[in-house]
Amino acid sequence: MxxxxxxxxxxxxxxxxxxxxxxxxxxxxxxxxxxxxxxxxxxxxxxxxxxxxxxxxxxxxxxxxxxxxxxxxxxxxxxxxxxTGIGVPAINNMMKDVLELDAPDFKSLVETRIIIENAAVRLAAQRRTAKELEEIENAQLDFTRKILNNEPALIEDIKFHLTISKASGNKVLHGIMKLIAPDIIAHFNKEQVCDRTKAEKLINEHNDVLEAIRNQSVPEASESLNVHFTSLKNYLQNNN
Amino acid sequence: MxxxxxxxxxxxxxxxxxxxxxxxxxxxxxxxxxxxxxxxxxxxxxxxxxxxxxxxxxxxxxxxxxxxxxxxxxxxxxxxxxxTGIGVPAINNMMKDVLELDAPDFKSLVETRIIIENAAVRLAAQRRTAKELEEIENAQLDFTRKILNNEPALIEDIKFHLTISKASGNKVLHGIMKLIAPDIIAHFNKEQVCDRTKAEKLINEHNDVLEAIRNQSVPEASESLNVHFTSLKNYLQNNN
DNA sequence: TTATGAAAACTGGTTTACCAAATTGGTTGT
DNA sequence: ACAACCAATTTGGTAAACCAGTTTTCATAA
The missing domain is CATH 1.10.10.10 (Winged helix-like DNA-binding domain superfamily/Winged helix DNA-binding domain)
Known part of the structure; x- marks a missing residue:
């Protein structure tokens, strides 16, 4: 044994x-x-x-x-x-406790996420290895599968983004993403609606990001992610 | 089971x-x-x-x-x-443990720092309150004083940057800065030489950043920080 | 009044024994 | 052969007693 x-x-x-x-x-x-x-x-x-x-x-x-x-x-x-598989959750509490991150400050969180991910996707487009590309593709497949089954796909969504930050080759950036991922999940679990058209739109946006990373095109990757985050940015606007 | x-x-x-x-x-x-x-x-x-x-x-x-x-x-x-005081050093150790940030990966750290600070200084230029501006000015005064006394000013340097991230109004960004600051200090403590001309150059660069934040000019702030980080970016280039 | 010093009270650390839930492995009944 | 069941064992959790220093207290002596 x-x-x-x-x-x-x-x-x-x-x-x-x-x-x-x-x-x-x-x-x-x-x-x-x-x-x-x-x-x-x-x-x-x-x-x-x-x-x-x-x-x-x-x-x-x-x-x-x-x-x-x-x-x-x-x-x-x-x-x-x-x-446990993914071992990040406690860090989330640590951020709140020690860094005195007040609970309802999701605006900061989302804002930071956009900043981090934009940097990460650029680096990923530059540096991704073949193996990392494959991981991103698999994550996208998982995401797509969940969506098409009309199942909740928030976790798979975040995992897709995490594979990208991992492919950035920057451990600190990836670590930060893992750090804020639980909060993101917790927040959007509450309010995100998942109608079909919007879901398929998400798939296409993910595919665009994936394609840009596959082509190792930094501007395309950045722009695709920018499009993907349009709704998030609107969220920031509406809460200012 | x-x-x-x-x-x-x-x-x-x-x-x-x-x-x-x-x-x-x-x-x-x-x-x-x-x-x-x-x-x-x-x-x-x-x-x-x-x-x-x-x-x-x-x-x-x-x-x-x-x-x-x-x-x-x-x-x-x-x-x-x-x-004890604020327990940031412990957090630092924890980051290493949990994020498996192995020792010689300072490149990721510096790279991330540049990303985070660039975002922070832009937000700070937009949002800084009068009080926050004053805090940055005081930090700059402390830094200048140390330099002119030929004393080690690394801590004051980092504090200057921390007041900026604080002024960004984004608690998560500020938290991340606090998170990685100890590692930065630990690293540069080892190798940074502090001759006089270079030190005065740092003061001027800080002043440029400060001035841009005072004028609430986002492009100037970003560009000034960019100049300030020239040496850091060279460090990244030389270690690729 | 102040200084001394020993004992009492209190501190975190450790050990020990016990608890109830969960696992396990054999037994039994079908 | 298989499923259901039951009791012994193993598990993490809990509580209390004990240990070895530290701090406080207070009577006593200078």
Whole structure:
């Protein structure tokens, strides 16, 4: 079983910094990376981690809770902790809490999104690799499929944009996009209407952006995204 | 079992789950605000907080540890937890952890900084209030003073730019700037030489930006910042 | 009145034991 | 052979007691 593999590797790593929580935190994080633990995989139980790392269960709990706060794992009572796929959600709260980003300031959020994405799509058009292009295409396929099935496609929409920011080759830009994505989703989940004509329009706009990136045309990419964000910009206008 | 994992991975509303988990966290944060606790003030003891908030001491501990991880408080064994300044440095570490921003990716950082600041200075030129303009002027005065005294002025430099992003009126942009500022400082602290002629050139460039914001001229502001970032852009070129 | 110092109270950290939910694996009934 | 069921085990969560420093208190001596 997977747990066995993990425990075996922990035996090798018995010379762990057992002093501070942060080290335990990093140990577990490294463990996740080292074994390529993916979405759905279970972490060893707290007791076993405690025993194998040679630290108290409290330290393990503390570290795991931090991981959960980051959204890296999701711990379920009386069951265990599993790796979550996309691990960004907590950062959202962090932004609100620590940077004192007041709740209803969606205008700033949308404004920033437009700025970031415009920069990202330009860089993506310049730098995208073949693999990244394929990822964007797949994201677009997922999006299209959802739309044509009349299912909610907001998540797939955002994922399309995230693959673009990833293709920008700028990790910070991509990180910022991941940072604000949950807020975007939360906001538009509330009010976005999804009638058919508008949905197909979105597909076409996405295709235009995709095509520009495929052709590595920076001006076209920027302009296509600009068109795609027309409604967003109207939203900004109407709330000034 | 499997169903559970699948359901959980499909659940994108992590925020809702988190909200209950971090209720105590927010309570303590509110308490800090409500009592106007400032830097150096001590937090009530864990036991008192436990009693006052009506939750177990474990929950309090968990929340306080999160606050410490954010750098909001610093807890000292057998003594107590004190409020630290604004906990931006901790955020910085967290960015590295969560966004997997590996050390030598300063190119992305600088690139992003240019993008963000260009957007910020344009917005600042449009929206700056009289008070914000004054803050920028004061920041520039501090910067100039340091330079003329031949003292290190990197912090004041960054602060000047932060007051501009603040004046943009976009809290998210400003937040992002605060987010990446420590990394920028850390990097340039290592290698930037500060000879006199270059320093005075920086003062003039800052003055140009300031003047453009004062005149509320968006093109001038953008162009002045562009000039100011010439060396940064060269840095990007040379590292491609 | 002030300085001293020891004890009492209080602090965060750790350990331990226990809880209830969830998983698991075997058993049983069909 | 298969499904339903049940009990033992394992899980994360909780609470209380204890530990080792720190801070406060206050009686006592200078």
């Amino acid at each position: 997977l747990n066995k593999v993990i425990q075996d590797s922990l035996n090798i790593n018995h010379a762990i910094d057992l002093e501070e929580d942060i080290h335990v935190f990093n140990s577990i994080k490294d463990l996740i990376k080292k074994h390529n633990l993916e979405e759905g995989d279970k972490l060893p139980s707290e007791r076993k981690l405690s025993e194998k790392l040679g630290v108290s269960r409290n330290q393990i709990r503390s570290a795991v809770q931090k991981l959960e706060f980051y959204g890296i794992v999701k711990t379920m009572p009386q069951s265990g902790s599993v790796i | 499997l169903n559970k994992v699948i359901q959980d991975s499909l659940n994108i509303n992590h925020a809702i789950d988190l909200e209950e988990d971090i209720h105590v966290f927010n309570s303590i944060k509110d308490l800090i605000k409500k009592h106007n606790l400032e830097e150096g003030d001590k937090l009530p003891s864990e036991r008192k907080l436990s009693e006052k908030l009506g939750v177990s001491r474990n929950q309090i501990r968990s929340a306080v540890q999160k606050l410490e991880f954010y750098g909001i408080v610093k807890t000292m064994p057998q003594s107590g937890s004190v409020i």
